[in-house]
Amino acid sequence: MNTTVSSPPSADTRPALKFITCGSVDDGKSTLIGRLLVDSKAVLQDHLAGVQRQGETDLALLTDGLSAEREQGITIDVAYRYFNTETRKFIIGDAPGHEQYTRNMVTAASSADAAVVLVDATKLDWRNADLKLLAQTRRHSLLLKLLRVPSIVFAVNKLDAIEDPTLAFTHIRNALTEFAATAGLTVTATVPVSALKGWNVVEAAADAHWCSYSGPTLLDLLEHLPVTPADVSLPVSFPVQWVEKFSSSSDTSQGRRVFWGRVATGEMTVGQAVKVMPSGLSANVAQVLDHARNPKSVAAGHSAGIVLDREVDVSRGDWLLAAGGEGDTLTAERSIRATVAWLDDEPLVAGRVYWALHGHRWVKAKVQRIVHKLDIHTLAEEEATQLEPNAIGHIELALQEPLATRPFAESRALGALVLVDTASHKTSGALLVA
Amino acid sequence: MNARIDSAVLQPAEHHLSNAHLDALEEETIFILREVAAAFERPALLFSGGKDSLVMLRCAEKAFGVGRIPYPLLMIDTGHNFPEVTAFRDLRAGELQAELIVRNVEDSMRRGTVRLAHPDEPRNAHQSVTLLEAIEEFRFDALIGGARRDEEKARAKERIFSHRDSFGQWQPKAQRPELWTLFNTRLAPGEHFRVFPISNWTELDVWQYIERENIALPSLYYSHKRDVVDRRGLLVPVTELTPAKDGEKVENRDVRFRTLGDVTCTCPVESSAATPEQIVLETLTAEVSERGSTRMDDKTSDASMEKRKKDGYF
Numbered sequence: 068m069n070t071t072v073s074s075p076p077s078a079d080t081r082p083a084l085k086f087i088t089c090g091s092v093d094d095g096k097s098t099l100i101g102r103l104l105v106d107s108k109a110v111l112q113d114h115l116a117g118v119q120r121q122g123e124t125d126l127a128l129l130t131d132g133l134s135a136e137r138e139q140g141i142t143i144d145v146a147y148r149y150f151n152t153e154t155r156k157f158i159i160g161d162a163p164g165h166e167q168y169t170r171n172m173v174t175a176a177s178s179a180d181a182a183v184v185l186v187d188a189t190k191l192d193w194r195n196a197d198l199k200l201l202a203q204t205r206r207h208s209l210l211l212k213l214l215r216v217p218s219i220v221f222a223v224n225k226l227d228a229i230e231d232p233t234l235a236f237t238h239i240r241n242a243l244t245e246f247a248a249t250a251g252l253t254v255t256a257t258v259p260v261s262a263l264k265g266w267n268v269v270e271a272a273a274d275a276h277w278c279s280y281s282g283p284t285l286l287d288l289l290e291h292l293p294v295t296p297a298d299v300s301l302p303v304s305f306p307v308q309w310v311e312k313f314s315s316s317s318d319t320s321q322g323r324r325v326f327w328g329r330v331a332t333g334e335m336t337v338g339q340a341v342k343v344m345p346s347g348l349s350a351n352v353a354q355v356l357d358h359a360r361n362p363k364s365v366a367a368g369h370s371a372g373i374v375l376d377r378e379v380d381v382s383r384g385d386w387l388l389a390a391g392g393e394g395d396t397l398t399a400e401r402s403i404r405a406t407v408a409w410l411d412d413e414p415l416v417a418g419r420v421y422w423a424l425h426g427h428r429w430v431k432a433k434v435q436r437i438v439h440k441l442d443i444h445t446l447a448e449e450e451a452t453q454l455e456p457n458a459i460g461h462i463e464l465a466l467q468e469p470l471a472t473r474p475f476a477e478s479r480a481l482g483a484l485v486l487v488d489t490a491s492h493k494t495s496g497a498l499l500v501a
Numbered sequence: 502m503n504a505r506i507d508s509a510v511l512q513p514a515e516h517h518l519s520n521a522h523l524d525a526l527e528e529e530t531i532f533i534l535r536e537v538a539a540a541f542e543r544p545a546l547l548f549s550g551g552k553d554s555l556v557m558l559r560c561a562e563k564a565f566g567v568g569r570i571p572y573p574l575l576m577i578d579t580g581h582n583f584p585e586v587t588a589f590r591d592l593r594a595g596e597l598q599a600e601l602i603v604r605n606v607e608d609s610m611r612r613g614t615v616r617l618a619h620p621d622e623p624r625n626a627h628q629s630v631t632l633l634e635a636i637e638e639f640r641f642d643a644l645i646g647g648a649r650r651d652e653e654k655a656r657a658k659e660r661i662f663s664h665r666d667s668f669g670q671w672q673p674k675a676q677r678p679e680l681w682t683l684f685n686t687r688l689a690p691g692e693h694f695r696v697f698p699i700s701n702w703t704e705l706d707v708w709q710y711i712e713r714e715n716i717a718l719p720s721l722y723y724s725h726k727r728d729v730v731d732r733r734g735l736l737v738p739v740t741e742l743t744p745a746k747d748g749e750k751v752e753n754r755d756v757r758f759r760t761l762g763d764v765t766c767t768c769p770v771e772s773s774a775a776t777p778e779q780i781v782l783e784t785l786t787a788e789v790s791e792r793g794s795t796r797m798d799d800k801t802s803d804a805s806m807e808k809r810k811k812d813g814y815f
Contacts (some may be wrong), residue, residue: 082525113793123541143674147650149703156699174660177680308532309539329532329682347593358531358563370531383539410678424683427539435737492774494677494686 072196083149087160087175089211091203095121098140099262100161101126106269108342109150114260114305125275126262136226143168145175155290164203169457170410171496173210181218181255181292182211183285186239189225193235198242205443208252209459213406213499215479218255218292222285227261227279228268236278249446258285297368298379300342302389303333303341304481305373306426307381319438325372325379328427331480333389335371336364340390343381344471345399349390350375381388384428386471386481395480399469404438404501406475407454407462411488411495415454421495431467432486461501475499512528521559523710526702532682533661533698537569537643538564541694544643548574550582550590551761552718553647556707557699558597559716568598575644579624579633580607583766602731604635621742622679622768625795631812633669636693641684643694651703657785661700667691669813681777704759705784705806712777721758724775728753735768757793 088096105126115131129148142163150157160175164185176182184207194199203226211219221243236259247254258267259278266272269286283291308328340351355365356372364370373387380388388397409415415434423432438461440451453490454460475482486496534557537544546561548759550553561570574594577586594601609615609631617624636644636647642737650657660676662684677685699707711718728739730749736756742764745751757771757780774780806814 075791082522112788113790124787144658144676146654146703148657149651149701152704171676174678174680307534350574368528370528370535388783394621422687424685426683427536466793479681484680485680485685487687490690492685494685497678497680 080389083156083158084181084289084292084294085158085179085181086181086292087100087145087162087172087179087216088183088185089162089172089176089207090164091187091190091207092164094164094185094187094190095262096161096164096185097129099139099183099222099260099268099285100148100159101129102262102265102268102472102493103159104129104266104278107150107152107286109152109261113410129145141496146213152286152290158444164205164207166457167205169206169307170494171407173214173408173410176211176214179216179499180307181220181289182207182216183209183220183222183289184211186223186243187225188219188223188232188235188239189228191235191239191242193238194231196238196241198238200242200246201444205246205250206457206459207247209441209443209446210408211458212250213226213475214497215475217295219252220255220292221257221286222260222284223257224262226259226274227264227266232259232278235279247248255497256282256288258274258282258288260285285391292380295392297366297476298332298480299334299367301332301367302479303335303339303387304331304389305335305341305387305477306331306380306480307330307383307387308427309441310382311372323374324381326387327370327372329370329405330367331426332478334364334497335364335373335387342386344381344386344388344397346380346385346467347399350377350379352376352431352490363388370410371372383422384420384426386426388471397471397473399471400437401466401469402464403466403470403472403498404461404463404499406501407460407485407486407499408497409456409458409460409495410497411493413489413491414456414496415458415460415486415496417452420489422489423466423484423498424487425470425484427479428468428470430470431489432464435463435465472500474501514597515724518689521530522711523706523713526699526706527560527563528699530557530562530698531706533612533696534561534645535584536684536686536700537645540684540767542556542641543574543639543641543644544572544696545639545641546572546645548576548590548601549647549761549774550576550593550719551647552707552722553649553699553702555672555716555718556702556708556710558593558648559710559714560698562597563619567596570597571600572703573602574601575604575635576601577628577635578603578605578607579628579763580605582762583719583721583764585721586761589717593717598729600682602639604631606631609634610739621765623763624761626643626809626812628813629809630664633813636669641693642688643696643737643795645696645698645709648697649702649704649707650697650700659700659810661697662686663695664688665693665695665813669693671810671813673807673811683706687746696805703795704787705781708777708781708784712781719761721769722780724755724757724773726753727769729756729769733757736771740764751775785797 126301146158162172162175216415223239240257259280260267268283306328307326311325353376354374401442417434420433435453439448440460482500484498486494529774606726615627615630660679729736757772774783
């Protein structure tokens with residue numbers, strides 16, 4: 068095997084950073100990723116050869132893997148790419164910019180630790196100090212905020228094609244800062260880049276003060292962003308994924324049932340008093356199993372098997388919640404209010420019944436009313452009788468069975484649901500409990 | 502190995518014990534394997550005896566325990582497998598006390614549902630037909646596979662829970678959004694899911710995990726002597742099914758396989774790596790992708806994998 072390399076990556080010991088690139092169509096997302104991969108020497112020879120046409124390298128072709136994407140020159144669905152630098156392992160979700168495929172951007176964002184929002188300087192009225200950002204820049208930024216993506220970096224791209232890049236960057240950065248302040252968005256950094264030329268992506272720009280910027284390159288930033296921490300500080304919550312009944316086994320008592328699942332928040336400890344939701348029954352944790360050991364406790368983010376000290380009715384879809392203190396304040400309700408990001412081509416209609424999935428439980432959910440729709444330009448709340456594809460709104464749902472939820476702002480696990488169309492079975496909406 | 506490589510990288514111990522990221526991958530895989538057990542009525546795990554499916558089996562062993570894997574293992578046999586791999590598959594299934602179902606492309610050929618354009622055509626792509634026949638026979642509603650997103654550009658677009666219509670087709674433009682770990686597993690009659698629990702693993706992760714977990718593999722993955730011919734940069738193994746052509750020079754070289762599929766379209770790479778640790782080092786410095794260096798059948802067109810997946814291929 069050929070092993071000629073100048074700088075081999077070393078494997079990292081930390082969990083990978085999952086980040087997405089998003090923004091409007093043709094803002095250069097695929098090119099940016101191509102640049103990150105090529106300049107950090109993460110592209111293998113045969114892949115690089117595959118994107119060279121008449122001696123020119125088209126970086127976008129590295130990620131646009133579907134024939135329909137190459138035909139149309141747009142990204143339709145998320146491509147996941149993996150690469151290492153000397154210090155870190157990365158998973159990139161290259162999300163499409165086209166409004167029609169916002170659902171795929173939301174897919175990538177829901178599991179991301181960070182997002183790079185690309186802003187195409189050539190599409191903006193950059194000479195104007197009051198310039199207006201593109202709709203998709205706003206929409207994507209709002210979705211990142213709603214989904215609680217922890218780190219957001221704006222990368223202002225194509226500044227190499229602008230005659231006064233310093234003025235353009237200053238004005239665009241100001242517009243982004245103002246929009247972020249209005250929308251309540253925390254921005255980690257705003258970086259001027261040229262994905263095409265490779266400036267400030269992996270290597271610094273040739274001119275050290277290009278656009279009057281002397282901060283870190285995009286890759287420097289990515290190497291230092293935090294991975295989303297598990298919600299260990301919250302009271303324990305545990306969605307029951309699978310119930311296994313042992314007829315006899317050495318690691319559990321005779322006939323005992325084990326409730327498998329992934330600890331969503333807090334830490335599940337032997338002796339913990341739990342309330343089964345939605346039934347409200349009580350029990351104590353007798354044993355905590357994971358796949359290898361028989362530990363005393365298992366923290367959020369890890370899978371565990373829970374054995375309770377008494378026979379209570381527990382099935383897939385139930386939650387085990389900490390009893391006592393804060394955990395007891397959570398009650399199962401038959402209605403919820405939530406922000407919804409609508410992802411289906413069919414509009415959301417008030418009065419219709421959908422399936423809702425919460426943890427591992429499916430319940431029927433009827434849209435009681437659309438409280439308002441968000442105008443993504445002004446952030447104003449408007450009246451609406453339906454939500455068209457890619458709209459963001461606020462709705463009230465009546466549930467066929469009660470659910471114990473928390474606001475998404477407090478708990479991703481207890482506050483997130485998806486809505487599924489009962490006829491087409493399409494995943495139609497992302498619900499974030501208010 | 503190349504002398505220019507920083508000697509620090511070649512130190513064995515530290516970078517191999519990269520537990521945090523392997524733990525995270527293992528955790529995700531176990532979660533998905535259990536979700537399939539809970540959410541579907543008739544799932545099966547596609548098992549070829551190759552390294553990716555052996556990694557999945559180790560995770561299944563951790564998720565369920567020996568003798569408790571709650572779904573059968575399914576192998577679609579082209580009849581052109583390396584005998585070492587088939588033997589290994591049977592051995593491992595036995596050790597895990599798992600039910601093993603084998604369905605043969607040759608049976609589909611006898612039934613007339615698979616027609617070859619010419620007798621020595623690779624049968625890899627025809628596995629789709631036999632697979633869909635097996636799905637219908639057993640009414641499987643979910644098939645777990647060991648495909649990884651780092652393998653190929655069409656794979657990079659695949660969801661973890663990937664919906665298939667009643668013709669087994671993948672519809673890349675209409676994939677369901679996949680939010681958080683709330684997997685929409687709803688199906689209409691005749692439809693099924695393909696589920697990929699090791700989507701986020703890379704070739705390097707797989708080898709690091711094999712090393713860490715001490716997973717036994719078919720010997721062909723490690724360096725051995727083999728007669729090969731160099732055909733446009735690929736080392737084609739000389740076998741009964743793939744004889745040397747007139748004028749080709751047969752050489753006996755030190756090789757290993759990075760992937761193991763149908764004999765007629767799988768090539769080894771030159772290597773002296775004889776342990777997982779040595780393969781990890783080679784993988785860290787590889788310049789050609791796993792498929793680029795080993796698969797003849799992916800090279801036909803830029804979109805050959807996508808086309809095959811639309812036809813029901815894994």
